[in-house]
Amino acid sequence: AQKITQTQPGMFVQEKEAVTLDCTYDTSDQSYGLFWYKQPSSGEMIFLIYQGSYDEQNATEGRYSLNFQKARKSANLVISASQLGDSAMYFCAMREGKSQGGKLIFGQGTELSVKP
Amino acid sequence: DTGVSQNPRHKITKRGQNVTFRCDPISEHNRLYWYRQTLGQGPEFLTYFQNEAQLEKSRLLSDRFSAERPKGSFSTLEIQRTEQGDSAMYLCASLDSGNTIYFGEGSWLTVV
Numbered sequence: 640a641q642k643i644t645q646t647q648p649g650m651f652v653q654e655k656e657a658v659t660l661d662c663t664y665d666t667s668d669q670s671y672g673l674f675w676y677k678q679p680s681s682g683e684m685i686f687l688i689y690q691g692s693y694d695e696q697n698a699t700e701g702r703y704s705l706n707f708q709k710a711r712k713s714a715n716l717v718i719s720a721s722q723l724g725d726s727a728m729y730f731c732a733m734r735e736g737k738s739q740g741g742k743l744i745f746g747q748g749t750e751l752s753v754k755p
Numbered sequence: 756d757t758g759v760s761q762n763p764r765h766k767i768t769k770r771g772q773n774v775t776f777r778c779d780p781i782s783e784h785n786r787l788y789w790y791r792q793t794l795g796q797g798p799e800f801l802t803y804f805q806n807e808a809q810l811e812k813s814r815l816l817s818d819r820f821s822a823e824r825p826k827g828s829f830s831t832l833e834i835q836r837t838e839q840g841d842s843a844m845y846l847c848a849s850l851d852s853g854n855t856i857y858f859g860e861g862s863w864l865t866v867v
Binding site: 643672674676681682683684685686689691730732734741742743744745746747748 | 803
């Protein structure tokens with residue numbers, strides 16, 4: 640069964656520094672997608688970045704990059720130059736290629752706090 | 756605003772009452788999802804629609820829960836005879852032909 644594990648319940652980072660949020664996954668599928676979402680205290684889930692299992696290059700979106708290590712089944716999110724507004728919950732999620740409907744399975748989340 | 760819209764944003768109800776949440780997906784998105792999220796947890800899949808057809812339901816969706824998507828546009832999630840354990844945030848999301856699922860701001864339910 641597919642599973643997402645986020646082992647860091649909480650992380651602190653100094654403003655303007657980079658931070659890595661860990662995510663490991665388990666799947667028997669060869670085709671799958673990995674996602675990161677940000678959830679501020681308001682509750683909305685904001686899409687950040689996507690990595691397909693067949694993508695050879697790591698995905699990047701502005702200050703976000705995804706460190707994809709397929710053999711290790713890890714998909715860590717790197718946020719560069721942290722800003723105070725980055726303080727939020729961050730969720731890693733996976734969608735198996737054969738998953739009916741393409742539903743996402745989420746990890747437990749990591750709460751990131753950016754210190755001024 | 757062309758994002759996923761949910762209402763009401765907050766609902767407080769007495770145990771045993773029925774509640775209904777509405778979701779308006781992004782226009783022309785044919786897949787619509789409902790998730791539930793409790794404090795400190797990631798969202799859990801409840802059900803999804805492809806246009807007006809409900810194609811999958813999680814075991815989390817008890818008989819007290821019913822979801823509809825008439826005409827394949829907006830969707831409603833009704834909870835009958837609410838229990839305190841139903842207190843959670845209910846998230847709606849939609850997917851276009853691409854890879855990304857876009858979420859709404861969620862509907863918070865508190866059962867007292």
